[in-house]
Amino acid sequence: MKWEAPLGKFDIFENSGSVFAVEWSDEKCLIMQSFSSNIRLWLSQDTLTRNKFPTVFVYPQDAVSRATLIQNIKQNSQSSIKYGFRNLNGGITYVCEELLSDTNGIVTSIFTDITETYQHNLEVSEVSERLELVLEGTRLGMWDWNPQTNDVVFDERWANMLGLRHCDLTQTLSDWENRVHPDDIEGCFTDIMAHVNGEVGFYENTHRVMHADGNWRYILDRGRVVKRDASGNPIRFTGTHTDVTELKKAELRAQESLSAKNKFFARMSHEIRTPLHGILGTADILTKKNLPSDAEHLVQIINDSGEQLQILLNDLLDVAKIEEDTLEISIKRCDIVKSLKTVFNLFKQKAESKGLEYTFVNNTPTASIFIHTDPSRINQIISNVISNSIKFTNNGFVKLTIDVVGGEFFVHVEDSGIGIKDTSLIFNPYTQEGTVASKSMGTGLGLSIVKSLCEKLTIQLHIDSVPKRGTCFRFNLGRVIKTATTAKKMNKAESQEKTGVSNKKVLVVDDNDINLLIAKTMLGECFEIVEIAQSGKTAIDLVSKHRNYDLIFMDLNMPEMDGIETSEKINQLNLANPPIIVAQTADATEEAKALLKTASIDNIITKPFTKEKLTALIHSLNIRARPS
Known part of the structure; x- marks a missing residue:
């Protein structure tokens, strides 16, 4: 462009700290003719003496670009360029050079310092590039x-x-919303609103979105509200999508594999429990007979071996439930002293048979202490620990102690056994310490289950152990809600029930001859009338005909008509005094227990069971007995 230079044409720049001017004496704009005095703020006297401006360029390519600019200015195709040069302090100053040509063809350059803007843009560009990468x-x-x-x-x-x-996108919410799986969209908006309303700091949701190829892709969606209007309404919500389809598929495959493994455990448990019930039930009946001493010893071996197998089955099922997070907890008010005494008595014979000093110590002044917990799971925890203590103590003592400190209930299980070298490892599944002989005495699952149950029940667990001197497990079961100085005394009628024979009528339904024999033998010691049915159809016929059964023991797994269907049909008879139905099954899964509710069955006894377990269940049903 043409430019008329006014008088004192550079005076306007004299006091400027960001703009200076140079007039060139040649067409290539290499030699400075004159310049504004403030140029000394940028260029050294040495540079000015050498006069050739291109020698101060930082990068050779900038000089090439500027030479092209000089050529193009004649066609007015370009009149400015941005670059950096060495400044007075040896650093870099970034400038925008604009070339102006006057009527005489003399070219003048106006330089504007853009260092601050240039560096800011450079930083923004670097951040953008980094983000892009x-x-x-x-x-x-x-x-x-x-x-x-x-x-x-x-x-x-x-x-x-x-x-x-x-x-292809409309750049509206429908681009996303219309592609989300119908089953997932509600959950997405629920999580979005939870963040918008301030309930969570960030939005995060994994859902399925339709791909152009017609397949569903799993998308991890994350975001955050970054701007709101004066009323607090979100007006800018930004985030990202990540395709996690392969990861999700791998997770689903792992879950399916775990589920298949656990179903295998459950099925194998059922198949093993059925004959095991026959073995232990028969052994239990034999222990009540007058047998020669050598026969008694052999029956005891059968009992002990069967109990070990039963413990193994229970442990495997519990581990499977823990892995699938389906282990059920039922919190209720219970007398924890009574519960622990029952557990203690279960192991009395085993401890005394090893010659151990086996004691229960109540350091509280009360006979009954009530807390909120799951008593069956507490029994399982303490049983595991006592069993281990007896197992790994060859001489000395095993002691169960209870105490109340600061209103909280504590249980100690202490022994003088072989001790534990590394207490941090014993809670890992399938991990055991000790000799080869001692390791062969279990699966290494018991204490793993103990830890998981303690976590479920929020029980504080502490363990102290000294190798070759013994171990002490300490449990804090939580707050005491009530105490009683004396235990409830059993009245005469109740006492008679414990030993008497009931005149109630019982029906046992099972397709297995051995199970029928065991159940009828055990129940015959409690009830005067015990009848049997080997199929669901026969059971329905008997109930329809007699209509006076007080109690029915129903096997769940029978051919043609299973126990669930049989029970439902009995309920449909609308009897004036419907019998109490007790499910007897070798299938101990949660799914099996859930099915019982559909048939209005509230009671279950799991095979294998002993006479003691059967008697305890009968008394819990409040079936009144008369003295024999």
Whole structure:
């Protein structure tokens, strides 16, 4: 462009700290004719003496670009360029040079210092490039949503993730919403609103989105509200999409594999429990007979071996439930002293048979202490620990102690056994310490289950152990809610029930001859009338005909008509005095127990069971007996 230079043409720049001017004496703008005096703020006297301006360029390519600019200025195709040069302090000053040509063809350059702006833009550019590299490397698709207008800016990666082109998008919420699986959309908006309402710091949800190829892709969606209006309404909600389909599929495969393994355990448990019930039931009946001493010893071996197998089955099932997080907990008010005494008595014979001093110590002044917990799980925890103490103590003592400190109930199980070298490892599944002989005495699952149950019940567990001197397990079961100085005395009628024979009528339904024999023998010691049915159909016929059974023991797994269907049909008879139905099954899974509710069966006894277990169940049903 042509420029008329005024008088004192550079005076305007004299006091400027950001603009200076140079008039050139040649067409290539290499030699400085004159310049504004403030140029000394940028260029040294040495540079000015050498006069050739290109010698101060930082980068050779800048000089090439400037030479091209000089050539193009004659065609007015370009009149400015940005570059950096060495300044007075040896650093770099970034300038924008604009060339002006006057009527005489003399070219003047006006230089504007843009260092601050240039560096800011450079930083922004570097951040943008870094972000772009991160997004590219992590395969993240970006979205920027205005919830008030539902306008959304989706980037190209977001579109490509779903097999789309960027131009295919309407840049509205429907681009995403219409592609989300119908079963997942409600959960998405629930999580979105939880964040919008301030309930959670960030939005995160994994859901299925339809790909252009017709397949569902699992998308990890994350975001955050970054701007709100004066009323607090979100007006900018930004986030990312990540395709986690392969990871999700791997997770589902792992869950299916775990489920298949646990179903295998459950099925094998059922198949083993059925004959085991026959073995232990027969052995239990034999222990009540007058047998020669050598026969008694052999029966005891059968009992002990069967109990070990039963413990193994129970442990495997519990581990499976823990892994699937389906282990059920039922919290209720219970007399914990009574419960622990029952557990203690279960192991009395075993401890005394090894010659151990086996004691129960109550350091409280009360006979009954009530807490809120799951008594069956507490029994399982303490049983595991006492069993281990007896197992790994060859001489000395095993002691169960209870105490109340600061209103909380504590249980100690202490022994003088072989001790534990590393207490941090014993809670790992399938991990055992000790000799080869001692390791062969279990699966290493018991204490793993103890730890899991303590976590479920929020029980504080502490263990102290000294190798070759013994171990002490300490449990804090929680707050005491009530105490009683004396235990409830059993009245005469109740006492008679414990030993008497009831005149109630009982029906045992089972397709297995051995199970029928065992159940009838055990029940015959409690009831005067015990009848049997070997199928569901026979059971229904008997109940329809006699209509006076007080109690029915129903096997769940029978051919043609199983125990669930049989029980439902009996309930449909609408009897004036319907019998109490007790399910007897070798299937101890939670799914099996859930099925009982459909047939209105509230009681269950798991095979194998002993006479003591059967008697305890009968008394819990409040079936009145008469003295024999």
